[in-house]
Amino acid sequence: MKGRTIALDHLGDVEAAALIVDGVLQDLLIDSDLPRPGTIYRAIAERPMKGQGGVFLRSPDGPCYLRQIKGLSPGQPLLVQVTGYAEPGKAIPVTPKVLFKSRYAIVTPGAPGLNVSRSIKDDDLRDTLLEIAHEEMSGEAGLILRSSCAAAARDDIAEDIRSMAALAAQVMTDAEGDAETLVEGDGPHALAWRDWTDPAEIATEAGSFEVHGVLDALEALRSDRVPLGGGASMHVEPTRALVAVDVNTGGDTSPAAGLKANMAAMKDLPRQLRLRGLGGQITVDPAPCPKKDRRQVESALRAALRADWIETTLVGWTPMGNLELQRKRDRIALSEVLG
Structure with a gap:
């Protein structure tokens, strides 16, 4: 199809x-029944984590953890946004940099400026979009117009900006009071x-x-095995500490078997992680991969990650020849949803 x-x-x-x-x-x-990424809380500061530069917050959905915050006193209210799903037994990850995101517009309180997605190259279209932004935005909040604006009607974009700007103005003035959910994530x-x-x-x-x-x-x-063609396969197995990816050549014993299996695995790995809802530390144990092939394998993975929409950092190769990645946890693990 x-x-x-x-x-x-x-x-x-x-x-x-x-x-x-x-x-x-x-x-x-x-x-799921877990707090969705994008949810905005008025949370209450509790105890700081000495030596770690973070603080625990109280929210209606349980404890949150905020990294690298200074000048926050116990009992102080703070607007925060959920950034991803918490690992089992851990606090909800949040950020004080609240965004209001819709199909065409992202309103950014505390980060002024009117910007258009860099993927929109047409100068006339960029000028038109900035004209719409200037007409619809007021105040100190910033605005990012997304790439989806390229094919959108002017009225639809303007309405999206107005809606997000109004929501941002309402929420950002509601910073005082007890812990409360102000906006549910989508x-x-x-x-x-x-x-x-x-x-x-x-x-x-x-x-x-x-x-x-x-x-x-x-x-x-439901299976951790992913066929790669020609008898090759990779196994994607989440553990408590990391996600282990093991690439195998199967019955292919030709000199190029390792490279073929590794290239196929790298091209499909972001999709498999996305569908399985897996993030955090990813460690890939490739099929036999001489150092001369590493650049080619890495290039295939980088190309696949460019087409992915989940923030992922390619950390590099370990002394033992494994490839490591760090991936944002903005999905819930499929195994937790399906049972």
């Missing part, structure tokens, strides 16, 4: 969204509308996951 399809459905009673491109599942969003269907902006067929009927093969893909994701 050629083309892009966005399926908005449910897994049982849980809201979910899937992005399918040319018949292959590319992204998957599943709701659920899967809203995130799909917000972030999957390329033209696509939209399937909203019940059972669309089954029709478009999402349920079969979910069943395959």
Whole structure:
């Protein structure tokens, strides 16, 4: 099946969204009962973590952890935003840099300036978008116009800016009081509308996951083994400390087997991590990989990461020949959702 399809459905009673491109599942969003990234709290400072430069906060959903904060006194209220999902048993990660993000606009309180996505190259279009921004924005908050503005109607962009600016103004003046949830993070269907902006067929009927093969893909994701073709495979296994990725050549014993398996693994690794909701420290144990092949393998991974939308840092090679990455935890692990 050629083309892009966005399926908005449910897994049982849980809201979910899937992005399918040319018949292959590319992204998957599943709701949970955990605080969603993007949620904004008025939280209350509690005890600082001496020597770590952080502080615990009290929120309606439990303890939060804020890194590298100075001048915050116990009992002081603070507006913070959830940045990702907490590891089991740990506090919710938050930041004081609150953003109000929608399909076309991101309002940035405390960071003034009107900016247009660098992926929009057309000078006339950039000028038009900045004109809209100047018309709609007032006050000290900044604005970023997203790449999705390139194909959007002027009125839609203006309405999006007004909506986000009004929400930001309302929330940022509500900083005093006890711990409270001020804005809920977006659920899967809203995130799909917000972030999957390329033209696509939209399937909203019940059972669309089954029709478009999402349920079969979910069943395959229950296994840690990922076929790579030619008998090669990789195993993606989350542990308590890190995510271990083991690449194998299978029955191929040719001189180029290791390079072929590693190249195939690097091209598919970001998609596999995205679909499985895995982040944190990622350690890849490649198939046999001489040092002369490392640059080629690394280039394949960098290219795949450029097409990914989850913040990932390629840390480098270890003395034992493993490749390490650090990936933001902005998804819940699929194993926790599916059980």
